[in-house]
Amino acid sequence: MTIYFYKVDEPYGCFSNFSLHGIRRKGLHWPTVEHYYQAHKFIGVEDESIITEIRNAPTPDEAAKLGRDPSRTARSNWDWVKLGIMREAVLTKFLTHLDIQAILLATEDLTIVEDSPTDYFWGCGADRTGPNHLGQMLMSVREEIRGRLQEKESS
Numbered sequence: 001m002t003i004y005f006y007k008v009d010e011p012y013g014c015f016s017n018f019s020l021h022g023i024r025r026k027g028l029h030w031p032t033v034e035h036y037y038q039a040h041k042f043i044g045v046e047d048e049s050i051i052t053e054i055r056n057a058p059t060p061d062e063a064a065k066l067g068r069d070p071s072r073t074a075r076s077n078w079d080w081v082k083l084g085i086m087r088e089a090v091l092t093k094f095l096t097h098l099d100i101q102a103i104l105l106a107t108e109d110l111t112i113v114e115d116s117p118t119d120y121f122w123g124c125g126a127d128r129t130g131p132n133h134l135g136q137m138l139m140s141v142r143e144e145i146r147g148r149l150q151e152k153e154s155s
């Protein structure tokens, strides 16, 4: 069986980066993983005020809209660093919120797919051939949390 998720208000919606599960990183609170991810596109750019603007965006959709604004240029190394940045945010989310950590762990070894009809990088895209990086990441975070819990139990 494969778990497909996409919209926050649908089954497994807590796996979406748009779910309202805040994270704290480097002393700052971020309302969602999406806020964190979109803001990090602009670390080191000339006008960093966009970072605060994104962090204060009222919704994750608004944060994504700001981060995708074609009139702004993301940091030059974004494509190299974005997977690592997303992973630290997703891991923090599932270490912070134990209710959704339990949902993730309960999926055992099932395949998880972000069933986005438009995203052929983070999701599987409309024809389900995309690399599904977010689903892959959730499975890797699941593995890491499982390992950490086992280590704790045996110590």
Ligand SMILES: Nc1nc(O)c(N)c(N[C@@H]2O[C@H](COP(=O)(O)O)[C@@H](O)[C@H]2O)n1
Pocket (backbone or CB within 6 Å): 006, 007, 008, 016, 017, 018, 034, 037, 064, 067, 068, 114, 116, 118, 119, 122, 123, 134
């Ligand atoms: N809920 C939702 N709506 C969309 O429109 C989406 N594209 C996604 N997928 C998420 O979008 C983020 C990637 O954004 P960029 O294309 O890199 O700006 C990432 O969080 C995907 O999981 N989800």
